[in-house]
Amino acid sequence: MNLLVTGGAGFIGSNFVHHWRGAHPGDRVVVLDALTYAGNRSSLPRDDDHFLFVHGDIRDAELVSKLLRENPISVLAHFAAESHVDRSIHSPETFLDTNVTGTLRLLEAARGYVASGGAPADFRFHHVSTDEVYGSLGPEDPAFEEATPYAPNSPYAASKAASDHLVRAWHHTYGLPVTVTNCSNNYGPFHFPEKLIPLMLVNILHARSLPVYGDGMNVRDWLYVTDHCRGIELAIRKGTPGEVYNIGGNNERPNIEIIRTLCSLIVEEFASDPELAARFPDCPAAKGSDPLTLVTHVTDRPGHDRRYAINAEKAKRELGYEPQESLASGLKKTVRWYLENEPWWKAVMDGSYQDWISSNYGEAR
Numbered sequence: 001m002n003l004l005v006t007g008g009a010g011f012i013g014s015n016f017v018h019h020w021r022g023a024h025p026g027d028r029v030v031v032l033d034a035l036t037y038a039g040n041r042s043s044l045p046r047d048d049d050h051f052l053f054v055h056g057d058i059r060d061a062e063l064v065s066k067l068l069r070e071n072p073i074s075v076l077a078h079f080a081a082e083s084h085v086d087r088s089i090h091s092p093e094t095f096l097d098t099n100v101t102g103t104l105r106l107l108e109a110a111r112g113y114v115a116s117g118g119a120p121a122d123f124r125f126h127h128v129s130t131d132e133v134y135g136s137l138g139p140e141d142p143a144f145e146e147a148t149p150y151a152p153n154s155p156y157a158a159s160k161a162a163s164d165h166l167v168r169a170w171h172h173t174y175g176l177p178v179t180v181t182n183c184s185n186n187y188g189p190f191h192f193p194e195k196l197i198p199l200m201l202v203n204i205l206h207a208r209s210l211p212v213y214g215d216g217m218n219v220r221d222w223l224y225v226t227d228h229c230r231g232i233e234l235a236i237r238k239g240t241p242g243e244v245y246n247i248g249g250n251n252e253r254p255n256i257e258i259i260r261t262l263c264s265l266i267v268e269e270f271a272s273d274p275e276l277a278a279r280f281p282d283c284p285a286a287k288g289s290d291p292l293t294l295v296t297h298v299t300d301r302p303g304h305d306r307r308y309a310i311n312a313e314k315a316k317r318e319l320g321y322e323p324q325e326s327l328a329s330g331l332k333k334t335v336r337w338y339l340e341n342e343p344w345w346k347a348v349m350d351g352s353y354q355d356w357i358s359s360n361y362g363e364a365r
């Protein structure tokens with residue numbers, strides 16, 4: 001089988017490529033990625049008989065049609081997006097361009113491919129979306145279900161909601177065989193250090209302040225990225241065209257608790273490996289002090305959603321999906337990965353990364 005993975009050089013896309021190649025070594029994976037600041041060629045394998053990287057934009061309809069036709073593609077797995085809520089608050093237009101227009105162009109290319117008769121009979125367009133389209137929950141509200149009304153609150157969430165509606169409409173109107181997964185917060189390897197968990201890890205190691213938005217009691221439902229990739233694979237293989245599946249981790253935690261856990265894990269790692277203190281001499285753990293002292297409460301994110309939680313019962317019932325990683329084991333693996341892959345995160349923290357950190361958090365950091 002040939003897959004086209006958009007956004008495959010990003011965090012979840014690259015983990016999905018590694019996961020799929022491990023599970024289906026005979027398949028061929030083509031990645032289409034524009035390599036924005038969030039995309040890294042080094043997160044992916046080298047080109048070979050089973051893997052091809054194409055540097056290009058999902059809005060380039062001609063290129064997408066050519067890739068679908070020439071390979072020929074059975075599954076288009078659509079991950080490409082502008083994905084960072086804070087950046088969407090600073091520059092919303094890019095989010096509309098990529099997330100809405102980009103998805104539209106892919107849908108149109110896929111429709112043309114199917115209509116031409118060149119697509120395999122079991123062709124599938126799988127759209128990767130987010131729980132943020134459902135809005136924000138109160139402390140006692142039930143978790144998001146697939147039928148929960150859409151109420152996106154940030155420019156990012158609004159652009160993802162619009163893209164979900166397009167995917168739904170292309171199925172309803174044109175019969176395009178689509179599936180959609182809406183997932184909670186992922187964490188794990190290859191996560192760009194602008195999002196909460198990798199940002200905190202890198203800052204702890206360098207003794208930089210840990211910027212907590214508001215009171216730190218916003219709740220997210222954390223999912224180890226490989227579990228998300230398994231959920232997407234199940235939706236592609238077993239999902240019914242036209243259906244939506246929520247994927248979650250059953251791990252609701254306030255941000256401050258996640259940060260506390262990361263600090264403790266770093267202290268444990270430094271205690272068991274004396275070389276870490278030599279590699280990261282500024283880290284409080286290298287000097288026997290608690291990295292939690294680095295926490296700084298900063299101005300809250302505008303419109304900050306208070307709580308997300310996913311009800312993944314439908315995916316469990318219909319696809320056999322269940323997360324395998326606990327939060328404790330997933331966070332431990334993640335901490336180890338960042339300690340063992342310093343060259344990866346050092347390389348992505350270039351000049352444009354520093355500019356973003358300054359503009360979002362102020363020059364002081």
Ligand code: NAD
Nearest residue numbers: 007009010011012034035036038039057058080081083186
């Ligand atoms: P990411 O920002 O790490 O990666 C996005 C990738 O898309 C990058 O490689 C980037 O270069 C590429 N890209 C951006 N614009 C492009 C364009 N116009 N053409 C081609 N490629 C382009 O994002 P992520 O965290 O891996 O998220 C992947 C998908 O999963 C997104 O659709 C996101 O909305 C969704 N999602 C993310 C999470 C999460 O916790 N990160 C949770 C649920 C859903």
Ligand code: DAU
Nearest residue numbers: 083084085130131132184185194195196211212213218255
């Ligand atoms: O819920 C799924 C979504 O999760 C995905 O659709 C998005 O693509 C992904 O970026 C993520 O969005 P969040 O806004 O929840 O993730 P982020 O890592 O940016 O923030 C997680 C929480 O931590 C959130 O409540 C804001 C808070 N935060 C974040 C940063 C970067 C801080 O307190 N300080 C920070 O410096």
